[in-house]
Amino acid sequence: MATTQLSLHILSPIPTDCITSRRLSKNFGTRNLAVRTSVSRSSKWSLRLSLVEQSPPVESTAVDVKQLVDFLYDDLPHLFDDQGIDRTAYDEHVKFRDPITKHDSISGYLFNISLLKVLFRPQFFLHWVKQTGPYEITTRWTMVMKFMLLPWKPELIFTGTSVMGINPETGKFCSHLDFWDSIKNNEYFSLEGLWDVFKQLRIYKTPDLETPKYQILKRTGGYEIRKYAPFIVVETRGNKLSGSTGFNDVAGYIFGKNSTMEKIPMTTPVFTEANDVESSEVSIQIVIPLEKEFSSLPDPNEEKINLRKVEGGIAAVLKFSGKPTDEIVREKERVLRSSLIKDGIKPTMGCLLARYNDPGRTWSFTMRNEVLIWLEEFSLE
Numbered sequence: 001m002a003t004t005q006l007s008l009h010i011l012s013p014i015p016t017d018c019i020t021s022r023r024l025s026k027n028f029g030t031r032n033l034a035v036r037t038s039v040s041r042s043s044k045w046s047l048r049l050s051l052v053e054q055s056p057p058v059e060s061t062a063v064d065v066k067q068l069v070d071f072l073y074d075d076l077p078h079l080f081d082d083q084g085i086d087r088t089a090y091d092e093h094v095k096f097r098d099p100i101t102k103h104d105s106i107s108g109y110l111f112n113i114s115l116l117k118v119l120f121r122p123q124f125f126l127h128w129v130k131q132t133g134p135y136e137i138t139t140r141w142t143m144v145m146k147f148m149l150l151p152w153k154p155e156l157i158f159t160g161t162s163v164m165g166i167n168p169e170t171g172k173f174c175s176h177l178d179f180w181d182s183i184k185n186n187e188y189f190s191l192e193g194l195w196d197v198f199k200q201l202r203i204y205k206t207p208d209l210e211t212p213k214y215q216i217l218k219r220t221g222g223y224e225i226r227k228y229a230p231f232i233v234v235e236t237r238g239n240k241l242s243g244s245t246g247f248n249d250v251a252g253y254i255f256g257k258n259s260t261m262e263k264i265p266m267t268t269p270v271f272t273e274a275n276d277v278e279s280s281e282v283s284i285q286i287v288i289p290l291e292k293e294f295s296s297l298p299d300p301n302e303e304k305i306n307l308r309k310v311e312g313g314i315a316a317v318l319k320f321s322g323k324p325t326d327e328i329v330r331e332k333e334r335v336l337r338s339s340l341i342k343d344g345i346k347p348t349m350g351c352l353l354a355r356y357n358d359p360g361r362t363w364s365f366t367m368r369n370e371v372l373i374w375l376e377e378f379s380l381e
Helices: 016-020 065-078 106-120 191-199 247-254 326-342
Strands: 032-036 048-052 090-098 101-103 123-133 136-146 155-167 172-180 214-219 224-228 231-237 270-274 282-288 306-310 313-320 351-355 369-377
Touching: 065 123, 065 136, 065 155, 090 106, 101 106, 106 136, 123 214, 136 214, 155 214, 231 247, 247 282, 313 326, 326 351, 326 369
Parallel strands: 090 172
Antiparallel strands: 032 048, 090 101, 123 136, 136 155, 155 172, 214 224, 224 313, 231 282, 231 306, 270 282, 270 351, 313 369, 351 369
Protein backbone atom coordinates (compact mmCIF):
# COMPACT_ATOMS: atom_id res chain seq x y z
CA MET A 1 0.00 0.00 0.00
CA ALA A 2 2.79 2.40 0.81
CA THR A 3 4.17 2.00 -2.73
CA THR A 4 0.82 2.91 -4.22
CA GLN A 5 0.67 5.87 -1.86
CA LEU A 6 -2.53 4.83 -0.20
CA SER A 7 -3.70 7.63 1.97
CA LEU A 8 -6.72 8.92 3.67
CA HIS A 9 -5.85 12.55 3.95
CA ILE A 10 -9.32 13.50 4.42
CA LEU A 11 -8.02 16.56 6.07
CA SER A 12 -5.25 17.54 8.30
CA PRO A 13 -3.93 19.79 10.89
CA ILE A 14 -2.47 22.38 12.65
CA PRO A 15 -0.33 25.16 11.41
CA THR A 16 3.02 23.56 12.09
CA ASP A 17 5.32 24.62 9.25
CA CYS A 18 3.01 27.29 7.89
CA ILE A 19 2.86 29.11 11.24
CA THR A 20 5.33 27.74 13.72
CA SER A 21 8.43 27.09 11.65
CA ARG A 22 8.77 30.59 10.31
CA ARG A 23 8.38 34.08 11.67
CA LEU A 24 5.08 35.73 10.95
CA SER A 25 4.97 39.10 9.29
CA LYS A 26 5.39 42.08 11.57
CA ASN A 27 1.88 43.12 10.56
CA PHE A 28 0.57 40.22 12.62
CA GLY A 29 2.22 41.26 15.88
CA THR A 30 3.86 38.97 18.40
CA ARG A 31 2.41 35.54 18.97
CA ASN A 32 3.20 33.09 21.70
CA LEU A 33 3.31 29.44 20.69
CA ALA A 34 2.52 26.52 22.93
CA VAL A 35 3.41 22.94 22.21
CA ARG A 36 0.79 20.35 23.03
CA THR A 37 2.26 16.91 23.11
CA SER A 38 0.03 13.86 23.29
CA VAL A 39 1.99 10.74 24.19
CA SER A 40 0.61 7.21 24.15
CA ARG A 41 2.29 4.62 26.32
CA SER A 42 2.34 2.22 23.40
CA SER A 43 3.59 4.59 20.71
CA LYS A 44 5.07 8.02 20.16
CA TRP A 45 2.74 10.81 19.23
CA SER A 46 3.78 13.52 16.86
CA LEU A 47 4.05 17.03 18.22
CA ARG A 48 1.01 19.13 17.72
CA LEU A 49 1.52 22.87 17.65
CA SER A 50 -1.13 25.50 17.87
CA LEU A 51 -1.41 29.17 18.62
CA VAL A 52 -2.49 30.35 22.04
CA GLU A 53 -2.82 33.70 23.71
CA GLN A 54 -2.45 35.50 20.41
CA SER A 55 -2.28 39.24 20.24
CA PRO A 56 -4.75 40.85 17.85
CA PRO A 57 -3.54 41.28 14.26
CA VAL A 58 -2.18 44.71 13.45
CA GLU A 59 -3.31 46.32 10.19
CA SER A 60 -4.42 42.98 8.79
CA THR A 61 -7.62 41.38 7.61
CA ALA A 62 -8.90 38.92 10.18
CA VAL A 63 -9.37 35.34 9.03
CA ASP A 64 -13.08 34.42 8.95
CA VAL A 65 -12.81 30.91 10.38
CA LYS A 66 -16.59 30.52 10.52
CA GLN A 67 -16.73 31.10 6.77
CA LEU A 68 -14.04 28.45 6.25
CA VAL A 69 -16.06 25.99 8.36
CA ASP A 70 -19.09 26.58 6.13
CA PHE A 71 -16.86 26.27 3.06
CA LEU A 72 -15.63 22.83 4.16
CA TYR A 73 -19.17 21.59 4.73
CA ASP A 74 -19.85 22.41 1.06
CA ASP A 75 -16.47 21.49 -0.43
CA LEU A 76 -15.37 18.24 1.24
CA PRO A 77 -18.31 16.10 0.03
CA HIS A 78 -16.80 16.60 -3.46
CA LEU A 79 -13.49 15.03 -2.43
CA PHE A 80 -13.86 12.06 -4.79
CA ASP A 81 -16.49 13.14 -7.31
CA ASP A 82 -15.97 14.75 -10.71
CA GLN A 83 -16.11 18.27 -9.27
CA GLY A 84 -13.35 17.71 -6.72
CA ILE A 85 -12.25 20.02 -3.95
CA ASP A 86 -11.36 23.66 -4.54
CA ARG A 87 -7.55 23.81 -4.67
CA THR A 88 -7.59 27.61 -4.40
CA ALA A 89 -8.54 27.21 -0.72
CA TYR A 90 -5.05 25.76 -0.02
CA ASP A 91 -1.56 27.19 -0.05
CA GLU A 92 0.59 25.71 -2.81
CA HIS A 93 2.96 24.32 -0.19
CA VAL A 94 0.77 22.38 2.21
CA LYS A 95 1.86 19.78 4.76
CA PHE A 96 -0.38 16.74 4.29
CA ARG A 97 0.14 13.78 6.60
CA ASP A 98 -1.65 10.58 7.48
CA PRO A 99 -0.19 7.50 9.18
CA ILE A 100 1.26 6.05 5.96
CA THR A 101 1.47 8.89 3.42
CA LYS A 102 2.73 12.44 3.22
CA HIS A 103 2.79 15.22 0.66
CA ASP A 104 4.16 18.74 0.81
CA SER A 105 2.10 20.40 -1.90
CA ILE A 106 -1.50 20.70 -3.00
CA SER A 107 -0.54 19.12 -6.33
CA GLY A 108 0.78 16.01 -4.57
CA TYR A 109 -2.34 15.75 -2.48
CA LEU A 110 -4.63 16.04 -5.50
CA PHE A 111 -2.61 13.41 -7.36
CA ASN A 112 -3.07 11.06 -4.44
CA ILE A 113 -6.83 11.66 -4.50
CA SER A 114 -6.88 10.81 -8.21
CA LEU A 115 -4.97 7.58 -7.54
CA LEU A 116 -7.41 6.55 -4.82
CA LYS A 117 -10.34 7.13 -7.17
CA VAL A 118 -8.87 4.69 -9.69
CA LEU A 119 -7.78 1.97 -7.25
CA PHE A 120 -10.45 2.10 -4.57
CA ARG A 121 -13.65 3.86 -5.76
CA PRO A 122 -13.81 5.66 -2.40
CA GLN A 123 -16.90 7.07 -0.73
CA PHE A 124 -16.40 9.94 1.69
CA PHE A 125 -18.91 10.88 4.40
CA LEU A 126 -18.46 14.08 6.38
CA HIS A 127 -19.97 14.02 9.88
CA TRP A 128 -19.04 17.44 11.21
CA VAL A 129 -16.69 20.42 10.91
CA LYS A 130 -15.68 22.56 13.89
CA GLN A 131 -13.32 25.36 14.77
CA THR A 132 -10.94 23.97 17.40
CA GLY A 133 -8.39 26.76 17.63
CA PRO A 134 -7.75 30.34 16.51
CA TYR A 135 -6.31 29.06 13.22
CA GLU A 136 -7.46 25.44 13.37
CA ILE A 137 -10.46 23.50 12.04
CA THR A 138 -11.18 19.84 12.82
CA THR A 139 -13.37 17.53 10.75
CA ARG A 140 -14.77 14.05 11.47
CA TRP A 141 -15.34 11.66 8.59
CA THR A 142 -15.86 8.11 7.37
CA MET A 143 -14.24 6.73 4.24
CA VAL A 144 -15.30 3.46 2.59
CA MET A 145 -13.27 1.99 -0.27
CA LYS A 146 -13.20 -1.16 -2.40
CA PHE A 147 -9.83 -2.35 -3.64
CA MET A 148 -10.67 -2.97 -7.30
CA LEU A 149 -7.42 -4.77 -8.20
CA LEU A 150 -8.19 -7.82 -6.03
CA PRO A 151 -10.76 -10.33 -7.37
CA TRP A 152 -12.85 -10.30 -4.18
CA LYS A 153 -12.78 -6.47 -4.03
CA PRO A 154 -12.29 -6.15 -0.26
CA GLU A 155 -13.90 -3.24 1.54
CA LEU A 156 -11.57 -0.96 3.47
CA ILE A 157 -13.07 1.32 6.10
CA PHE A 158 -11.37 4.22 7.82
CA THR A 159 -12.85 6.73 10.23
CA GLY A 160 -11.17 9.53 12.09
CA THR A 161 -10.53 13.23 12.42
CA SER A 162 -8.50 15.66 10.38
CA VAL A 163 -7.03 18.84 11.75
CA MET A 164 -6.48 21.69 9.30
CA GLY A 165 -4.21 24.61 9.95
CA ILE A 166 -4.96 28.02 8.51
CA ASN A 167 -2.26 30.41 7.32
CA PRO A 168 -3.15 33.76 8.95
CA GLU A 169 -1.33 35.62 6.18
CA THR A 170 -3.31 34.11 3.31
CA GLY A 171 -6.47 32.83 4.98
CA LYS A 172 -5.85 29.49 3.24
CA PHE A 173 -5.23 26.00 4.57
CA CYS A 174 -1.53 25.36 5.06
CA SER A 175 -1.39 22.06 6.97
CA HIS A 176 -3.52 18.96 7.25
CA LEU A 177 -3.11 15.93 9.54
CA ASP A 178 -5.22 12.78 9.72
CA PHE A 179 -5.86 10.69 12.85
CA TRP A 180 -7.36 7.22 12.33
CA ASP A 181 -9.65 5.78 15.00
CA SER A 182 -8.38 2.25 14.33
CA ILE A 183 -4.76 2.73 15.47
CA LYS A 184 -2.85 4.31 18.34
CA ASN A 185 0.30 5.37 16.51
CA ASN A 186 -0.80 7.98 13.98
CA GLU A 187 2.71 9.31 13.50
CA TYR A 188 4.12 8.99 9.97
CA PHE A 189 5.35 6.36 8.99
CA SER A 190 3.16 4.07 11.11
CA LEU A 191 3.68 0.31 10.71
CA GLU A 192 0.53 -0.09 12.77
CA GLY A 193 -1.31 1.94 10.15
CA LEU A 194 0.08 -0.16 7.32
CA TRP A 195 -0.92 -3.36 9.12
CA ASP A 196 -4.40 -1.93 9.62
CA VAL A 197 -4.69 -1.60 5.83
CA PHE A 198 -3.48 -5.14 5.11
CA LYS A 199 -5.82 -6.67 7.71
CA GLN A 200 -8.77 -5.32 5.77
CA LEU A 201 -7.70 -7.09 2.58
CA ARG A 202 -8.84 -10.47 3.89
CA ILE A 203 -11.59 -12.33 2.06
CA TYR A 204 -15.15 -11.90 3.32
CA LYS A 205 -17.83 -13.21 0.99
CA THR A 206 -20.96 -11.05 1.08
CA PRO A 207 -23.81 -12.26 -1.15
CA ASP A 208 -25.16 -9.85 -3.73
CA LEU A 209 -28.41 -9.42 -1.85
CA GLU A 210 -30.12 -6.46 -0.21
CA THR A 211 -29.08 -5.72 3.37
CA PRO A 212 -30.39 -3.33 6.03
CA LYS A 213 -29.15 0.19 5.40
CA TYR A 214 -26.56 1.57 7.77
CA GLN A 215 -23.89 4.22 8.01
CA ILE A 216 -20.53 3.53 9.60
CA LEU A 217 -19.87 6.21 12.20
CA LYS A 218 -16.65 4.90 13.70
CA ARG A 219 -14.26 2.00 13.19
CA THR A 220 -11.82 1.15 15.95
CA GLY A 221 -9.22 -1.61 15.94
CA GLY A 222 -11.79 -4.07 17.28
CA TYR A 223 -15.29 -3.04 16.22
CA GLU A 224 -17.48 -0.71 14.18
CA ILE A 225 -20.18 1.69 15.31
CA ARG A 226 -23.07 1.78 12.83
CA LYS A 227 -26.25 3.81 12.54
CA TYR A 228 -29.02 1.55 11.21
CA ALA A 229 -32.11 2.81 9.42
CA PRO A 230 -35.44 1.16 10.38
CA PHE A 231 -36.20 -2.20 8.76
CA ILE A 232 -38.81 -4.96 8.96
CA VAL A 233 -38.17 -8.58 9.90
CA VAL A 234 -40.20 -11.77 9.77
CA GLU A 235 -39.29 -13.82 12.82
CA THR A 236 -40.03 -16.86 14.93
CA ARG A 237 -38.59 -18.47 18.03
CA GLY A 238 -35.19 -20.16 17.86
CA ASN A 239 -33.29 -22.41 20.24
CA LYS A 240 -29.81 -20.81 20.44
CA LEU A 241 -27.75 -18.04 18.91
CA SER A 242 -25.87 -20.29 16.49
CA GLY A 243 -28.85 -22.54 15.78
CA SER A 244 -31.03 -22.83 12.68
CA THR A 245 -34.28 -23.79 14.39
CA GLY A 246 -37.07 -21.71 12.90
CA PHE A 247 -35.20 -20.70 9.73
CA ASN A 248 -37.33 -22.88 7.44
CA ASP A 249 -40.46 -21.29 8.90
CA VAL A 250 -39.41 -17.68 8.24
CA ALA A 251 -37.88 -18.63 4.87
CA GLY A 252 -41.19 -20.31 3.98
CA TYR A 253 -42.99 -17.00 4.57
CA ILE A 254 -40.88 -15.09 2.02
CA PHE A 255 -41.02 -18.01 -0.45
CA GLY A 256 -44.80 -17.79 -0.64
CA LYS A 257 -46.24 -19.54 2.41
CA ASN A 258 -48.30 -16.49 3.42
CA SER A 259 -51.88 -15.25 3.11
CA THR A 260 -51.49 -14.07 -0.51
CA MET A 261 -48.84 -16.59 -1.59
CA GLU A 262 -46.59 -13.65 -2.44
CA LYS A 263 -42.93 -14.42 -3.02
CA ILE A 264 -40.60 -11.87 -1.44
CA PRO A 265 -36.93 -11.49 -2.49
CA MET A 266 -34.32 -12.99 -0.17
CA THR A 267 -32.06 -10.63 1.75
CA THR A 268 -28.98 -10.95 3.91
CA PRO A 269 -28.02 -11.36 6.73
CA VAL A 270 -30.13 -13.81 8.69
CA PHE A 271 -30.32 -12.45 12.25
CA THR A 272 -30.56 -14.45 15.44
CA GLU A 273 -31.40 -12.23 18.41
CA ALA A 274 -30.99 -12.96 22.11
CA ASN A 275 -32.82 -10.57 24.39
CA ASP A 276 -31.45 -11.71 27.74
CA VAL A 277 -28.09 -12.38 29.35
CA GLU A 278 -28.46 -16.18 29.28
CA SER A 279 -29.60 -16.18 25.62
CA SER A 280 -32.60 -18.27 26.59
CA GLU A 281 -35.03 -16.08 24.63
CA VAL A 282 -33.93 -16.30 21.01
CA SER A 283 -35.61 -15.37 17.74
CA ILE A 284 -34.45 -16.03 14.19
CA GLN A 285 -35.16 -13.30 11.65
CA ILE A 286 -35.07 -12.57 7.92
CA VAL A 287 -35.08 -8.93 6.82
CA ILE A 288 -37.87 -7.81 4.47
CA PRO A 289 -36.75 -5.71 1.44
CA LEU A 290 -36.85 -1.99 2.11
CA GLU A 291 -39.37 -1.15 -0.60
CA LYS A 292 -42.02 -3.17 1.24
CA GLU A 293 -44.41 -1.23 3.46
CA PHE A 294 -45.42 -2.93 6.71
CA SER A 295 -49.14 -2.45 5.98
CA SER A 296 -48.85 -4.06 2.53
CA LEU A 297 -47.15 -7.28 3.67
CA PRO A 298 -49.21 -10.48 3.59
CA ASP A 299 -50.14 -12.08 6.89
CA PRO A 300 -48.22 -15.16 8.02
CA ASN A 301 -50.02 -18.49 7.69
CA GLU A 302 -48.83 -19.65 11.10
CA GLU A 303 -49.26 -18.05 14.52
CA LYS A 304 -45.62 -18.71 15.42
CA ILE A 305 -44.51 -16.39 12.59
CA ASN A 306 -44.44 -12.68 13.39
CA LEU A 307 -43.79 -9.48 11.41
CA ARG A 308 -42.05 -6.72 13.32
CA LYS A 309 -40.60 -3.30 12.54
CA VAL A 310 -37.12 -2.71 13.97
CA GLU A 311 -36.70 1.00 14.66
CA GLY A 312 -33.00 0.96 13.93
CA GLY A 313 -30.51 2.92 16.01
CA ILE A 314 -26.83 2.75 16.89
CA ALA A 315 -25.13 -0.63 17.15
CA ALA A 316 -21.60 -1.82 17.82
CA VAL A 317 -20.48 -4.60 15.48
CA LEU A 318 -17.70 -7.17 15.64
CA LYS A 319 -17.01 -8.99 12.36
CA PHE A 320 -15.50 -12.48 12.14
CA SER A 321 -15.22 -15.41 9.75
CA GLY A 322 -15.56 -19.17 10.16
CA LYS A 323 -18.39 -21.35 11.38
CA PRO A 324 -20.26 -19.44 14.13
CA THR A 325 -20.68 -22.05 16.85
CA ASP A 326 -22.49 -21.08 20.04
CA GLU A 327 -19.22 -20.97 21.99
CA ILE A 328 -17.56 -18.70 19.44
CA VAL A 329 -20.55 -16.38 19.26
CA ARG A 330 -20.74 -16.04 23.04
CA GLU A 331 -16.99 -15.29 23.20
CA LYS A 332 -17.25 -12.65 20.46
CA GLU A 333 -20.17 -11.06 22.30
CA ARG A 334 -18.18 -11.01 25.53
CA VAL A 335 -15.15 -9.43 23.83
CA LEU A 336 -17.29 -6.80 22.13
CA ARG A 337 -19.20 -5.90 25.30
CA SER A 338 -15.97 -5.64 27.33
CA SER A 339 -14.39 -3.40 24.69
CA LEU A 340 -17.40 -1.09 24.67
CA ILE A 341 -17.46 -0.75 28.45
CA LYS A 342 -13.70 -0.12 28.47
CA ASP A 343 -14.19 2.65 25.90
CA GLY A 344 -16.94 4.27 27.97
CA ILE A 345 -19.78 3.19 25.65
CA LYS A 346 -23.04 1.88 27.14
CA PRO A 347 -24.26 -1.38 25.55
CA THR A 348 -27.79 -2.69 25.99
CA MET A 349 -28.64 -6.19 27.18
CA GLY A 350 -28.68 -8.97 24.60
CA CYS A 351 -27.09 -9.24 21.16
CA LEU A 352 -27.66 -10.33 17.57
CA LEU A 353 -25.74 -12.77 15.41
CA ALA A 354 -25.74 -11.82 11.72
CA ARG A 355 -24.96 -14.63 9.27
CA TYR A 356 -24.49 -13.51 5.67
CA ASN A 357 -23.71 -16.78 3.89
CA ASP A 358 -25.24 -20.13 3.03
CA PRO A 359 -23.01 -22.49 5.06
CA GLY A 360 -23.51 -25.27 2.51
CA ARG A 361 -22.13 -23.15 -0.34
CA THR A 362 -19.44 -21.05 1.33
CA TRP A 363 -15.95 -21.91 2.52
CA SER A 364 -15.83 -21.30 6.25
CA PHE A 365 -12.79 -19.00 6.09
CA THR A 366 -14.65 -16.65 3.71
CA MET A 367 -17.87 -16.51 5.73
CA ARG A 368 -18.99 -13.12 6.96
CA ASN A 369 -20.45 -13.22 10.46
CA GLU A 370 -21.13 -10.34 12.84
CA VAL A 371 -22.13 -9.90 16.46
CA LEU A 372 -24.20 -6.74 17.03
CA ILE A 373 -25.04 -5.02 20.30
CA TRP A 374 -27.43 -2.07 20.36
CA LEU A 375 -26.13 0.94 22.28
CA GLU A 376 -28.01 3.02 24.81
CA GLU A 377 -26.38 6.19 23.55
CA PHE A 378 -23.46 7.23 21.39
CA SER A 379 -21.97 10.53 20.24
CA LEU A 380 -19.29 11.39 17.72
CA GLU A 381 -18.41 14.54 19.62
